Amino acid sequence: MKKSDIYEIAIKIFGLYLFVSSLDIANAAVTYLGMVFAAKENPEIYGGYKLMPFVLIHLFNFFLVTFFSWLFIFRTNVVSARIYSPSDIEKEVHIISNTKEAYQTIITLTGLILIVWTIPDFLLKLNQYIYLTQQKVWHTSFDDNFLITASVKIVLGILIILFAKHAARYFVKDLKENGI
Numbered sequence: 510m511k512k513s514d515i516y517e518i519a520i521k522i523f524g525l526y527l528f529v530s531s532l533d534i535a536n537a538a539v540t541y542l543g544m545v546f547a548a549k550e551n552p553e554i555y556g557g558y559k560l561m562p563f564v565l566i567h568l569f570n571f572f573l574v575t576f577f578s579w580l581f582i583f584r585t586n587v588v589s590a591r592i593y594s595p596s597d598i599e600k601e602v603h604i605i606s607n608t609k610e611a612y613q614t615i616i617t618l619t620g621l622i623l624i625v626w627t628i629p630d631f632l633l634k635l636n637q638y639i640y641l642t643q644q645k646v647w648h649t650s651f652d653d654n655f656l657i658t659a660s661v662k663i664v665l666g667i668l669i670i671l672f673a674k675h676a677a678r679y680f681v682k683d684l685k686e687n688g689i
Contacts, residue, residue, distance in 0.1 A: 524581025538567035620669030
């Protein structure tokens, strides 16, 4: 089995996971939509709070996660070509006998998962932050902290992908030094 095959299999599995997760997101969007209809019948039920932005954000999140799911399942070659190096296409890997390659694959996928799961929440909070700032409405330090930590998570995910090979070498060296 080639190293590129391992990446492609893992990316397809992650795409299936995203598809299942998109069903939960669709459920949330439908729930908010039901709340919007309830608010139309009884406007005071939510104190005049506008719920339609939440419906739109959940729908956007649903379409974004569904798009990534489709991309990971049906366009695996496009995604995997951006992750592995050209030498990985020809490199034969035996997962059980080559621990470094397994670590590198797992570390790379961890970075990819971190990025994909952080981006929708980051965009949601960034949108809210911009809106509140434009309206000159007070926002909490929690909003600021969330944007900072989400940005750090995205950068960390990118760094994990970029330095997966080095991290894998470190883990394998650590295993050998400890006699495992």
